[in-house]
Amino acid sequence: MKMASMLNIVKTLAGMALVLSGLSLPAVAQDGRGDVVYVPTPQIVVDTMLEMAKIGPKDFLIDLGSGDGRFVITAATKYGARAFGVDLDTYLLKLANQNAQKAGVTDKVRFIEENLFTTDLSRATVISTYLLPEMNLRLRPKFMAMKPGTRIVTHDYHLGEWDPDEQRELIVPEKKVGNPGVSYLFYFMVPARVPGKWQSLVNIGGRDTPLEFNLQQEFQEIEGKVEIRDRNVDLRGRILGESIRMVVAGRDGLPRHEFSGQIGDGTIKGMLVIGEGAGRQQVPWSARQIQRGELKRAADELAAEK
Numbered sequence: 001m002k003m004a005s006m007l008n009i010v011k012t013l014a015g016m017a018l019v020l021s022g023l024s025l026p027a028v029a030q031d032g033r034g035d036v037v038y039v040p041t042p043q044i045v046v047d048t049m050l051e052m053a054k055i056g057p058k059d060f061l062i063d064l065g066s067g068d069g070r071f072v073i074t075a076a077t078k079y080g081a082r083a084f085g086v087d088l089d090t091y092l093l094k095l096a097n098q099n100a101q102k103a104g105v106t107d108k109v110r111f112i113e114e115n116l117f118t119t120d121l122s123r124a125t126v127i128s129t130y131l132l133p134e135m136n137l138r139l140r141p142k143f144m145a146m147k148p149g150t151r152i153v154t155h156d157y158h159l160g161e162w163d164p165d166e167q168r169e170l171i172v173p174e175k176k177v178g179n180p181g182v183s184y185l186f187y188f189m190v191p192a193r194v195p196g197k198w199q200s201l202v203n204i205g206g207r208d209t210p211l212e213f214n215l216q217q218e219f220q221e222i223e224g225k226v227e228i229r230d231r232n233v234d235l236r237g238r239i240l241g242e243s244i245r246m247v248v249a250g251r252d253g254l255p256r257h258e259f260s261g262q263i264g265d266g267t268i269k270g271m272l273v274i275g276e277g278a279g280r281q282q283v284p285w286s287a288r289q290i291q292r293g294e295l296k297r298a299a300d301e302l303a304a305e306k
């Protein structure tokens with residue numbers, strides 16, 4: 001079984017265990033109009049999630065279901081970012097605004113009464129959530145449609161089959177819900193889209209060698225074929241934001257090929273390393289997209305949501 005599928009099964013089971021142990025979250029004074037009751041993320045978890053997202057003064061954070069405003073206010077006070085939060089609970093919105101005033105960041109933050117499923121995410125460079133698993137899954141196609149490089153951090157619940165780019169576990173004795181005493185932190189970076197056909201002309205050993213790639217993409221994982229010197233071989237890879245790395249395993253006389261580069265609009269520019277160890281060669285590599293394909297899964301989900 002593929003490592004990623006095994007990880008997904010483990011994650012799904014962990015997620016189910018968390019649901020069973022209950023995000024039956026205790027309500028603090030609130031009017032309870034949302035799809036999940038209010039439970040604050042412990043401050044140490046907020047700090048660590050924002051660190052994982054490498055948030056800074058140029059960022060714009062949106063916290064979906066902002067509660068007392070702690071993600072939004074911490075993003076502004078500790079990291080100089082601008083931020084806004086949405087919630088449906090008028091008591092919590094009032095509390096968040098009071099907290100922003102106390103922290104002296106009303107010029108940088110805003111709280112809006114809005115259903116998080118209708119929030120315009122286009123300004124966000126960072127998204128944070130602490131929501132139920134099914135809410136995360138409903139938001140997932142919207143996240144996948146965001147600008148490549150956008151960072152998403154989620155607390156306790158991941159994004160299903162979308163493999164996190166980083167995950168951490170924190171011991172948090174004061175946490176009483178979900179899995180008491182433990183927080184699960186997940187980090188994702190929206191991947192650029194590369195499905196379809198690509199062509200390259202690479203100078204290998206002084207000879208111009210045409211390559212043709214046929215790539216499929218599911219979230220940030222790439223599978224496909226590349227035609228190298230009349231051989232159509234399997235390739236696997238992964239995207240992090242706008243960076244891509246793909247490998248053809250060496251076998252049957254064909255050396256290992258590792259392609260890495262930066263994805264632009266219909267182009268990739270980078271390097272190809274052929275072979276391993278002391279005898280390996282490195283040559284510049286660029287590719288041009290000649291036919292666009294569809295993302296697996298995320299495209300269907302987005303259509304279903306509309």
Ligand SMILES: C[S@@+](CC[C@H](N)C(=O)[O-])C[C@H]1O[C@@H](n2cnc3c(N)ncnc32)[C@H](O)[C@@H]1O
Nearest residue numbers: 034035036039040041065067087088115116130
């Ligand atoms: C578990 S709390 C998390 C609060 C905060 N993000 C934190 O981590 O401390 C979830 C919040 O989402 C809000 N919420 C639930 N469903 C919502 C919806 N459909 N639209 C907007 N807010 C919602 C709740 O009122 C609550 O404040």
